[in-house]
Amino acid sequence: MRTASLDGCVVAITGGARGIGLATAHAFVAAGAKVAIGDLDVGLAEQAASALPGDVVALPLDVASAQSFSGFLDATRAALGPVDVLVNNAGVMLTGEFLAESISAEDTMIAVNLGGVIRGCKLAATRFTERGGGTIINVASMAGVAGFPGVATYCATKFGVMGLTHALREELRPHGITVCAILPGIVHTELSAGVQLPDTVEHFVSVEPVDIAKAVVAAARSGRAISYVPSRMRWVLAVARWMPERPRRLLARVTRTEQVYLAVDQATRDAYHARAGAGD
Numbered sequence: 645m646r647t648a649s650l651d652g653c654v655v656a657i658t659g660g661a662r663g664i665g666l667a668t669a670h671a672f673v674a675a676g677a678k679v680a681i682g683d684l685d686v687g688l689a690e691q692a693a694s695a696l697p698g699d700v701v702a703l704p705l706d707v708a709s710a711q712s713f714s715g716f717l718d719a720t721r722a723a724l725g726p727v728d729v730l731v732n733n734a735g736v737m738l739t740g741e742f743l744a745e746s747i748s749a750e751d752t753m754i755a756v757n758l759g760g761v762i763r764g765c766k767l768a769a770t771r772f773t774e775r776g777g778g779t780i781i782n783v784a785s786m787a788g789v790a791g792f793p794g795v796a797t798y799c800a801t802k803f804g805v806m807g808l809t810h811a812l813r814e815e816l817r818p819h820g821i822t823v824c825a826i827l828p829g830i831v832h833t834e835l836s837a838g839v840q841l842p843d844t845v846e847h848f849v850s851v852e853p854v855d856i857a858k859a860v861v862a863a864a865r866s867g868r869a870i871s872y873v874p875s876r877m878r879w880v881l882a883v884a885r886w887m888p889e890r891p892r893r894l895l896a897r898v899t900r901t902e903q904v905y906l907a908v909d910q911a912t913r914d915a916y917h918a919r920a921g922a923g924d
Contacts (some may be wrong), residue, residue: 648865651676654724655864656717658682658707658764659734661689663833664783667853668731671861673698677729680720682707699724707734707760714767726775729864730768732761732805733783736920737835739905739913742796750797752920757801762808765823769816777820781863782809783856784825786849786872789881794905813869824863827872828856835920838912842900849877 655672659665660681669679673696682705683689689702701723706712720727735757738749761782772778787795788802809825816823829849830836841850851873859871872878884892896902 648867649676650729650861650864653677653728653864654680654720654726655729655731656680656682656720656727656768657731657733658705658716658760660731661685661692661702663835664828664831664853664856665731665733666692667857668733668860669696669700671854671857672729672864673700675861678724680716680724680727682716682720683734705734707732707764708755710763710767713760713763717767717771727768727771727778729779729781730764731781731783731860732764734760735783735785735801735835737795737798738917738920739794739798739839739908741794741906745797749917753797753801757798758804758808761805765808765812769812769819769821772816772821773819777822779822779824779864779867780812780816781824781826781860783860784809784827786827786829786877786881788825788827790884792905793902794908809870822867824868825870826856826859826863827870827877828859829874829877831856834916837916838909839904840907840909841904845899845901845904849874 650672655677657665657669657679660669661683669681669692672679678699681689681693681700681702684706686702686704693700693702703716703719705716717727736753738753765780768778768780782805784805785802787799788806791799806825809823813823829851830839832850832852855873859873863871
């Protein structure tokens with residue numbers, strides 16, 4: 645297992661102006677890396693960058709656009725040097741019943757959560773191949789290995805990210821490129837605002853952005869394929885996958901998790917959707 649130093653490494657982070665992305669920027673800077681914060685909200689990215697010490701730049705980025713993503717990586721190189729690590733973090737979660745979900749909501753999640761990651765992997769891997777190596781870290785979700793009512797399309801995109809990660813980890817290895825995935829539980833960010841968990845479940849599956857940031861930095865150092873945060877969820881999800889359907893459904897009812905993404909604080913979710921629905 646690698647114990648690579650990150651001192652002086654150039655790290656590009658998508659969706660880096662808030663939440664997990666911002667916490668990850670802080671963690672990499674603390675590890676001695678140079679960081680590019682990419683975000684649709686350039687003003688917020690600039691505020692974030694100005695509050696960080698060291699070599700940090702804020703750059704515009706729309707992960708749904710190949711031209712924008714390529715420009716982000718090129719601008720990072722011009723400002724900080726060739727990218728060593730790409731963190732595909734940008735994502736949106738638009739909740740609600742699948743049959744009532746708008747086409748625009750579906751398109752946004754697919755374009756950002758899956759298309760953006762595919763695009764980032766290809767653009768970064770092309771550059772890494774020319775340099776002889778690099779690291780790609782995809783921030784997926786527990787929803788990438790388990791399906792939850794109320795976030796069907798979101799789950800589909802995150803399952804796609806996991807499939808992509810597994811495939812590219814093998815395909816790109818001969819080029820010296822390491823591809824990893826981080827699987828967070830429910831993170832206390834705007835993305836999950838309004839999701840109301842029972843207290844026992846909240847304490848078991850919820851984490852803070854800083855916890856995910858630590859896992860991302862650890863993966864950049866070690867090259868670990870899959871990191872669950874919190875780590876105990878690896879075993880919970882493994883058991884759930886092998887559990888027969890009837891007892892699994894009973895457990896979901898008992899723990900009141902079957903409606904977590906449907907029985908939400910709708911006003912809070914609507915406020916998030918109003919911003920994130922535009923692909924931010």
